[in-house]
Amino acid sequence: MKTIKENIKEIKMENAFYQAVYGIEKEGLRTLSSGKLALTEHPRQFGNRSFHPYIQTDFSESQLEFITSPVTSIHETHRWLSALHDVALRTIPEDEYIWPMSMPVTLPEEEAIPVANLEKREDVDYRHYLAEKYGKTKQMLSGVHYNFEFDKEFIERLYQNQTDILNPVDFKSAIYLKLAKNFLRYQWLLTYLLGAAPTGDETFFKNDQQGNSAPRDYIRSIRSSHYGYANSDDVSISFETVADYVADLEEAVSEGKLSEEREFYSGVRLRGTKTVHELLTKGISYVELRIFDLNPFDAFGMSEQDMQFVHLFCMLMVWKEDTATMAEVREGKKMSDAIALEHPNDVTRFQNEGLDLIAQMEEMVRETNGTEVQLDCIQQAKNQLIYPEETIAARIIKGIEEAGSYLSFGMKLAQHYKKEALKRPYSLRGFSNMEMSTQLLLFDALQKGLKVEILDESEQFLKLDYQKHSEYVKNANMTSKDTYIAPLIMENKTVTKKVLAEAGFKVPVGEEYQTKAEAEESYWQYENKGIVVKPKSTNYGVGISIFKEGASFEDYQSAMDFAFKEDSAVLVEEFIEGTEYRFFVLDDQVAAILLRVPANVVGDGKHTVKELVTEKNKNPLRGTNHRAPLEEIQLGEIEQLMLKGQGFTIDSIPENGKRVYLRENSNISTGGDSIDMTDLIDQTYKDAAVKMTKTIGAKVCGVDLIIPDYQKPSTVDCPGYTVIEANFNPAMHMHAFVSEGKGRPLTMGILKMLFPEVIN
Numbered sequence: 001m002k003t004i005k006e007n008i009k010e011i012k013m014e015n016a017f018y019q020a021v022y023g024i025e026k027e028g029l030r031t032l033s034s035g036k037l038a039l040t041e042h043p044r045q046f047g048n049r050s051f052h053p054y055i056q057t058d059f060s061e062s063q064l065e066f067i068t069s070p071v072t073s074i075h076e077t078h079r080w081l082s083a084l085h086d087v088a089l090r091t092i093p094e095d096e097y098i099w100p101m102s103m104p105v106t107l108p109e110e111e112a113i114p115v116a117n118l119e120k121r122e123d124v125d126y127r128h129y130l131a132e133k134y135g136k137t138k139q140m141l142s143g144v145h146y147n148f149e150f151d152k153e154f155i156e157r158l159y160q161n162q163t164d165i166l167n168p169v170d171f172k173s174a175i176y177l178k179l180a181k182n183f184l185r186y187q188w189l190l191t192y193l194l195g196a197a198p199t200g201d202e203t204f205f206k207n208d209q210q211g212n213s214a215p216r217d218y219i220r221s222i223r224s225s226h227y228g229y230a231n232s233d234d235v236s237i238s239f240e241t242v243a244d245y246v247a248d249l250e251e252a253v254s255e256g257k258l259s260e261e262r263e264f265y266s267g268v269r270l271r272g273t274k275t276v277h278e279l280l281t282k283g284i285s286y287v288e289l290r291i292f293d294l295n296p297f298d299a300f301g302m303s304e305q306d307m308q309f310v311h312l313f314c315m316l317m318v319w320k321e322d323t324a325t326m327a328e329v330r331e332g333k334k335m336s337d338a339i340a341l342e343h344p345n346d347v348t349r350f351q352n353e354g355l356d357l358i359a360q361m362e363e364m365v366r367e368t369n370g371t372e373v374q375l376d377c378i379q380q381a382k383n384q385l386i387y388p389e390e391t392i393a394a395r396i397i398k399g400i401e402e403a404g405s406y407l408s409f410g411m412k413l414a415q416h417y418k419k420e421a422l423k424r425p426y427s428l429r430g431f432s433n434m435e436m437s438t439q440l441l442l443f444d445a446l447q448k449g450l451k452v453e454i455l456d457e458s459e460q461f462l463k464l465d466y467q468k469h470s471e472y473v474k475n476a477n478m479t480s481k482d483t484y485i486a487p488l489i490m491e492n493k494t495v496t497k498k499v500l501a502e503a504g505f506k507v508p509v510g511e512e513y514q515t516k517a518e519a520e521e522s523y524w525q526y527e528n529k530g531i532v533v534k535p536k537s538t539n540y541g542v543g544i545s546i547f548k549e550g551a552s553f554e555d556y557q558s559a560m561d562f563a564f565k566e567d568s569a570v571l572v573e574e575f576i577e578g579t580e581y582r583f584f585v586l587d588d589q590v591a592a593i594l595l596r597v598p599a600n601v602v603g604d605g606k607h608t609v610k611e612l613v614t615e616k617n618k619n620p621l622r623g624t625n626h627r628a629p630l631e632e633i634q635l636g637e638i639e640q641l642m643l644k645g646q647g648f649t650i651d652s653i654p655e656n657g658k659r660v661y662l663r664e665n666s667n668i669s670t671g672g673d674s675i676d677m678t679d680l681i682d683q684t685y686k687d688a689a690v691k692m693t694k695t696i697g698a699k700v701c702g703v704d705l706i707i708p709d710y711q712k713p714s715t716v717d718c719p720g721y722t723v724i725e726a727n728f729n730p731a732m733h734m735h736a737f738v739s740e741g742k743g744r745p746l747t748m749g750i751l752k753m754l755f756p757e758v759i760n
Helices: 004-011 074-091 121-134 152-160 168-186 188-194 202-206 242-254 276-282 304-319 326-341 351-367 372-386 392-403 406-423 436-448 485-491 493-502 516-521 553-564 609-616 637-645 683-696 747-754
Strands: 020-032 055-057 063-067 096-098 143-150 268-271 286-293 451-456 461-466 469-474 510-513 531-535 545-547 570-574 579-586 589-597 600-602 659-661 673-676 700-707 722-727
Touching: 004 152, 004 304, 020 074, 020 304, 055 074, 063 074, 074 096, 074 304, 074 406, 074 436, 096 406, 143 152, 143 304, 152 168, 168 268, 168 276, 168 286, 168 304, 168 326, 188 286, 188 304, 188 326, 188 351, 188 372, 242 276, 286 304, 304 351, 304 372, 351 372, 392 406, 436 451, 436 461, 436 747, 469 747, 485 493, 485 683, 485 722, 493 683, 493 722, 510 516, 516 553, 531 553, 545 553, 553 570, 553 637, 579 683, 579 747, 589 683, 600 609, 683 700, 683 722
Parallel strands: none
Antiparallel strands: 020 063, 020 096, 020 143, 055 063, 143 286, 268 286, 451 461, 461 469, 510 570, 531 545, 531 570, 579 589, 579 700, 589 673, 600 659, 700 722
């Protein structure tokens, strides 16, 4: 019979060997800063747990469970896990944290541990059954379940290149059975490397229903030992064949040894069907690996390197020529238990077998054209077999002794991880490369439990799902609710002006030019007049120059150069006196109004303009490339031109209290400040902005109005505004995080417009 190893070499699919689908289920207790279990309800902000695909509760109301969608790379898995932690840590109460350890925090008496308050009565009853059988304390152990699926094409090619198993479903199941049996035989190596529960709080053992007392010394993993959570000895399930597995599991349920199939707590579970019986016809689709403690040194419970090694371990289990017998599987369980009870600083008694497995893994990677990253991962595992003090469990011991106690060590990490999550509330870790408004929308969608699929990351294109309702969103605010023509109108500033003017709205007088020469020939029209020079179709205020008192021919030429760098056509418009405000219209309402103050610094009589800019840019809300709510102030050509007009250079030292402007245009994207004005501006201007948006045919629009006196009502006969632009892709982050005033989160409003049945 041809081995899998021989099969792979024959079909020359070495690269496909490493393609797989991954998913992580990670548990974590909510805890107070005192180190005690948080007894509050699961936060309502997470929406309805009956459909939430990402954030659930496990056994207890206090035990969060994070579930990543199946993805095709380890990096992708880890970044989804990081995003879910950002959502959770910013949502739970201020004085609550996510405990980073598998062993629980200080626990109250058993009766005070809250069982998850779920909608389905059968789910609640099942948890009460577990509490009665195993005790609530055991349920408070937390860990990681690693779901692993081979690439389907890889399995198909292997099947086509053999003749021993004729049925493709049986062939697929045979691959997974080999993985499962060998995994259980050699799982001790993962217990050694990734075991991370060397001790725990005394309340865990105080409440132990089996009467176990705490270990006398540190061990590798309490959770993975007999102190942890396991089925009774009379539950014996064979992995010899799918039929054996199904029969044994169904028999255990029928005899009352297990209440239902999900009570089977093996280190490996065969998955892919709703019921275990369906495995007989549909076969195994993936395996659920359940042995992993939380790695407290990773903010999300399992590092990318941990995941990488588990993947390599799984591949080795099918690469190996031999398949473990059930007797060897049982021996492997005993070996893993023995490893769990070893002192973390001791060289393991199974070191030689471990080094042999590592050597086999390295050979496998080299023969399948693996990467240097994989080889480095293997080398680090080898080092830990030789130097046990480098293992996670040993490092935890060191951390505990340095911190003074188990609780102090855990709380220090928990507080640090929450601080990191709160540091940039405008950013979503894992997706910080995306546009900021998209990150905010992602945050809200994940929090409320909408299923998210990123269709095109560079284009900020998302698909959102709730049950059978799907919506597509681009740039967080372009949706199916807009007419097709609306963004095309807003993209073209000339068309926007004509459409709004014909509808009776006041717009500035101006001309459009296709070439610089054509614009220069018309300079005589604008000499000694206040003008604005801007690209015809760009957003973010890029390429705009404003001359309140008129421009010299040289400055006019420079402004044209700036504008034509951004577009093939340029507008020259009259300068309108007054203050510019951004009205954010969402679903026929003004959701926010922002006063954007042009980029500026205030002198102190000591520092140069350049130094003042550097200091102002240290504000944590400022960043670059639209990755922060406020953009850093630049000192490029256009800023220096602005300084020149005020009699300054970047080396000038402005007097104390002197405000020096570096831009005429007030866009946040060019370094401006933001002031919320939503509650101050007269309602008539809000009504006008909504009517303009409806005229264009949009549901989401950024309307820029120049208003000399925002407290004086606007009328049809005497409009108190001039509309400058209507923007089809208005940034939302700048309303959520402002320099002054009340932040106005807007992305939840987008979701409410799209999914009123979910967001209310």
